[in-house]
Amino acid sequence: MKKEKHAESDMRILPFMQDGTDYFHRGIKAYQKKDLNKAKRFFERAVYLQPEEPTFYCQLATTLAELGEYDRSNLYLDQVLETMGQDISECYFFMANNYAHMGMFAEAETYASLYMRKDPDGEFVDDALELLDLIHFETGSEPLTEEEELIVGHEEARSSIENGDLAEAKGQLADLIRKHPSFWAAYNNLALTHFYLKEYDEALGVLNQILEKNPGNLNALCNLAIFYEQLGRIDEAAQLVESLKKVFPIHPDHRYKLGSTFGYFNEHDYANRWLASINKHYYLNDPAYLHFLAVSYFATGKQERALNCWSKAQEIDPDGQVAPYYLKQAREGLLTVTGTDYQYRVPWMVKQEMAQKGDFVQRFNNVARGLQKNKLVHLTLMRGNNSEENIEMLKAFCGRLEEHSVLKEVAAHLLLEMDPEMPVSIKREDGEQQVESMSPIVASGLNILSILKENGASIDDDVTFLWLETMILARSDSSLLRNHTAIAAAIDYVARKRKDGASQRQIAELYGITVSMLASRIQFIKRGLERVD
Incomplete structure (x- = not known):
């Protein structure tokens, strides 16, 4: 009896931890049984626990729509498309359906057309x-006019640019230009897309093409001045800026573009002149415009007006960081402004983005210069070769301080695969590290490499770099590697995007996974690329 009591006192109650997947599957069961309210609760819990998983949002949105909560359904679908940066074409169709149920037929027509443009062979x-x-029957209206289709197509391309899908945007804009050869906005955005892709000659070529056909195109002139400045062609940029001082645009959009361009070049008087001239137009509810106007006021000594603009911007965008930052700096007498402040971001965010970009480039160049691709391929070829010479080579590799830390972990893992009792150590900056067991992270990484090869991916510098970055990221979040096929597909997609481009649907079909699963893993990898060492 005493033993039983003693045993009971030693018992520990371990909490049963559930992740979003558990609740998602329970929601699916409830949904299949038509218990929609219970399904809704489970899906809401799944979204709460795993807010990065777009599939959970889509299923919750579907359930809400069946419950008649069309507005809430669209909020979740919009979050997938905008906030999460996922381009899941079915979301557009579901939103169109919801708008139709709410009697918002214009919006329903727009989103249904968007769906068919994005996925002409889609399920719906x-x-x-x-x-x-x-x-059309309900409203007595005709299908979208050519002009309306043009607007929808252009917005679709702009959305691709904002989401970083530059190769896709380039194709969309080129298609628009083929169909509408005098649609200058598409040309200008195509030039910007080329520039973002570092295709500088092509970017300048597109702008020159506009100016040959439409010599006074203000957007092209402003973009050309900025391109020249960023490419170090300072004299040509200065000449263009001087010529822009003689321009007197009528349309508010042109005044906005001209004012922000002058601001970029530290021509604050001209910036303020044109930005202030449109302060009674619809821009007055745009926090970015109010910030630009405030910067121009502050730079020209009109501090009270600047503070009023930033206060108004804060009212419109209460969750934003820009207006509060500038208000605080200005009120404490710490603020100075230059051309770089004509961006709707706080300065430390801009610096951080530049640091991340520079750090990313440096890390990639280090991988390329260090011939890590060749070393990784060679290590995988050595796997399973138990010869004494092979073992000595792997041990020597682990002992070289200059080798990449992940590759040394791979070498150590291969040694322990041959003999789990073998003494293995890795040389690091802070001394020798004994490796006593095989690494599950390295095992996952090697399996991911095998999946990449099986699906025809070339283990080149891009794939090697992304694989190494993923392995480093997995050290702090091993759950990233729980679906090897999805991670392999994401690495393949991002690597191809840097070269010739490929759609998410194509890669998902190649690897036999859903587009939403691929998209969520791409976001994990992109977050890893943004880290600063």
Whole structure:
């Protein structure tokens, strides 16, 4: 009896930890049984526990729509498309359906058309066509005009640029230009896309093409001045800026563009002249415009007006960081402004982005210069070769301080695969580290490499770099590697995006996974690339 009591006193109650996947599967079961309210609760819990998983949002949105909560459903779908940066075409169709149920037929038509543009062979194309027919019958309206389709197509391309899908944006804009050869906005955005991709000759070529056909195109002139300045062609940029001082635009959009361009070049008087001239137009509810105007006021000595603009911007964008930062700095007498302040971001964010970009480039160059690709391929070829010469080579590799830390971990793992009792150590900056067991992270990484090879991916500098970055990221979050196929697909997609480009749907089909699963893993990898060592 005493033993039983003693045993009971030694018992420990371990909490049963559930992640979002558990609740998601329970939600699916409830949904299949048509218990929508219970399904909704489970899906909401899944989203709360794993807010990075777009599939959970989509299923919650579907359930809300069936419960008649169309507005909330669209909020979740919009979050997938905008906040999470996922381009899941079905979301557009579901949003179109929801808008139709709410009687918002113009919005329903726009989103149904967007869905068919993004996924012309998609699962719901026939349903989308039926929905459009129904809308036209209900409203007595005609299908989208050519001008409306042009606007939708351009917004789609701009969305691709904002989401970083530059190769896709380039194709969309080129297609728009083929169909509408005098649609100058598409040309200007195509030039910007080329510039972001470091295709500088192509970017300048597009702008010159605009100016040959439409010599007074103000957006092209402003973009050309900025391109020249960023490419170090300072004299040419200065000449263009001087010529822009003689321009007197009428349209508010042109005045906004001209004012912000002058601001970039520290021509604050001209910036203030044009930005202040449109302060009674619709821009007055745009926090970015109010910030630009405030910077121009502050730079020209009109501090009270600047403070008023930043206060108004804070009211419009209460969750933003820009206006509070500038208000605090100005009120404490610490603020100075230059051309770099004509961006709707606080200065430390801009510096951080530049640091991240520089750090990313440095890390990639280090991988390329260090021939890590060759070393990684060679290490994988040595796997399973138990010869004495092979073992000595792997041990020597582990003992070289200059080798990449992840590759040394791979070498140590291979040695322990041959003999788990073998004494293995890795040389690090702070001394020798004994490796006593095989690493599950390295085992996962090697499996990911195998999956990449099986699907035809070349283990080049890009793939090697992304694989190494993923392995480093997994040290702090090993759950990243729980789906080897999805991670391999994400590495392949990002590597191809840096070269010839590939759609998420193509890669997802190649690896046999869903687009949403691929998209979520791409976001993990992109977050890893943004780290600063």
